[in-house]
Amino acid sequence: MAVIPVWAAAGACGGVLQRAFSLHKAHSIKDMENALQLVRNIIPPLTSQKHKGQDGRIGVVGGCQEYTGAPYFAAISALKVGADLSHVFCTREAAPVIKSYSPELIVHPVLDSPSAVHDVEEWLPRLHALVVGPGLGRNDALLENVKGILEASKARDIPVVIDADGLWLIARHPALIQGYRKAVLTPNHVEFGRLSEAVLRDPGNGSDRREAVRRLSRALGNVTVVQKGERDVISDGEQVLECVQEGSGRRCGGQGDLLSGALGVLVHWALRAGPEKTNGCSPLLLAAMGACSLTRQCSRQAFQKHGRSTTTTDMIAEVGPAFRSLFEA
Numbered sequence: 494m495a496v497i498p499v500w501a502a503a504g505a506c507g508g509v510l511q512r513a514f515s516l517h518k519a520h521s522i523k524d525m526e527n528a529l530q531l532v533r534n535i536i537p538p539l540t541s542q543k544h545k546g547q548d549g550r551i552g553v554v555g556g557c558q559e560y561t562g563a564p565y566f567a568a569i570s571a572l573k574v575g576a577d578l579s580h581v582f583c584t585r586e587a588a589p590v591i592k593s594y595s596p597e598l599i600v601h602p603v604l605d606s607p608s609a610v611h612d613v614e615e616w617l618p619r620l621h622a623l624v625v626g627p628g629l630g631r632n633d634a635l636l637e638n639v640k641g642i643l644e645a646s647k648a649r650d651i652p653v654v655i656d657a658d659g660l661w662l663i664a665r666h667p668a669l670i671q672g673y674r675k676a677v678l679t680p681n682h683v684e685f686g687r688l689s690e691a692v693l694r695d696p697g698n699g700s701d702r703r704e705a706v707r708r709l710s711r712a713l714g715n716v717t718v719v720q721k722g723e724r725d726v727i728s729d730g731e732q733v734l735e736c737v738q739e740g741s742g743r744r745c746g747g748q749g750d751l752l753s754g755a756l757g758v759l760v761h762w763a764l765r766a767g768p769e770k771t772n773g774c775s776p777l778l779l780a781a782m783g784a785c786s787l788t789r790q791c792s793r794q795a796f797q798k799h800g801r802s803t804t805t806t807d808m809i810a811e812v813g814p815a816f817r818s819l820f821e822a
């Protein structure tokens with residue numbers, strides 16, 4: 494793995510700041526490439542000195558009667574990117590289904606229990622990051638439990654990636670993550686509009702996506718926001734980056750779940766790496782750029798093999814090769 498010396502990547506952060514509002518595609522590509530150089534720096538080396546768990550213990554909060562695929566996609570993606578252990582906290586009836594997809598996941602059927610917050614809280618000291626929302630559903634009792642889990646995670650300073658129905662909860666209660674600098678939100682087009690409307694009374698669907706994302710992030714107290722789309726726009730309220738990695742035209746469900754699971758691991762790695770590796774750039778911005786690029790590269794590679802029949806399972810099979818070509822070549 495190439496470790497980029499700090500001087501070589503020095504343009505990545507300051508350059509991005511100065512060009513925050515540049516719309517020029519060449520600049521976006523250059524900024525993205527500079528950020529990806531820094532992402533390579535945060536990837537932990539695989540050595541014989543480590544024990545199981547050190548490269549990441551990730552929890553996914555989601556999985557209910559309707560949705561069992563989404564939490565599976567997120568949790569297995571975390572493992573495939575390089576986490577050592579991946580947990581799913583889901584409802585009682587979703588658990589056997591998710592377990593049956595993979596023996597590699599640790600599945601806790603606790604989310605609809607009256608003691609859900611306590612049950613998850615017991616695991617929090619052993620988790621490095623939490624991905625909240627894939628396949629969670631919108632049941633009020635479940636969302637109430639997730640509120641408690643988010644509060645407990647914040648109290649322990651645990652990084653949280655919030656996606657899908659987790660964003661539905663945040664749109665109703667933005668105070669839950671207001672100002673929490675270890676949170677990353679990953680809205681799709683619809684989720685972004687909902688959040689923006691709730692926080693800014695404006696759907697943020699004008700032509701300047703960069704400014705809309707920066708405004709939402711800033712209004713939430715510099716929580717990192719990743720707006721997924723034709724380009725992924727990423728901001729911490731100060732800097733704005735765009736991921737323009739080539740993906741594919743296939744829009745099957747579950748690609749965002751892959752992204753959120755990958756991001757859970759990368760957030761942990763980026764925060765642990767320290768400022769000398771991230772060259773003063775926001776670790777969460779770098780993690781987001783890494784996860785977006787990886788997801789799109791998986792999509793591209795899977796599409797080359799499977800064309801129109803590509804599904805998220807095909808993309809997950811590409812996580813290893815895509816990771817190598819982006820970050821270890």
Ligand SMILES: NC(=O)C1=CN([C@@H]2O[C@H](COP(=O)(O)OP(=O)(O)OC[C@H]3O[C@@H](n4cnc5c(N)ncnc54)[C@H](OP(=O)(O)O)[C@@H]3O)[C@@H](O)[C@H]2O)[C@@H](O)CC1
Nearest residue numbers: 560561562563627628629630657658682683684746747750
């Ligand atoms: N296999 C599984 O278990 C999976 C489960 N999943 C889980 O499902 C839950 C709900 O998540 P969600 O994403 O379907 O809900 P939400 O954002 O309300 O979208 C609803 C509607 O909005 C529209 N729409 C969407 N994108 C758009 C766009 N870019 N541009 C324009 N319109 C767009 C589109 O409606 P249309 O207008 O096309 O009819 C869409 O149907 C959540 O828990 C999630 O994790 C998924 O992860 C997939 C795999």
Ligand SMILES: Nc1ncnc2c1ncn2[C@@H]1O[C@H](COP(=O)(O)OP(=O)(O)OP(=O)(O)O)[C@@H](O)[C@H]1O
Nearest residue numbers: 681682721722723725740746747748749750788789
């Ligand atoms: N129009 C597009 N062109 C290229 N890539 C896209 C486009 N829209 C989304 N993507 C990519 O697809 C991935 C998932 O984004 P999407 O907006 O589909 O999320 P989502 O709706 O949350 O997915 P999910 O079905 O998992 O809930 C991201 O990597 C994003 O970059």
Ligand SMILES: [Mg+2]
Nearest residue numbers: 657681749750
């Ligand atoms: Mg989604």
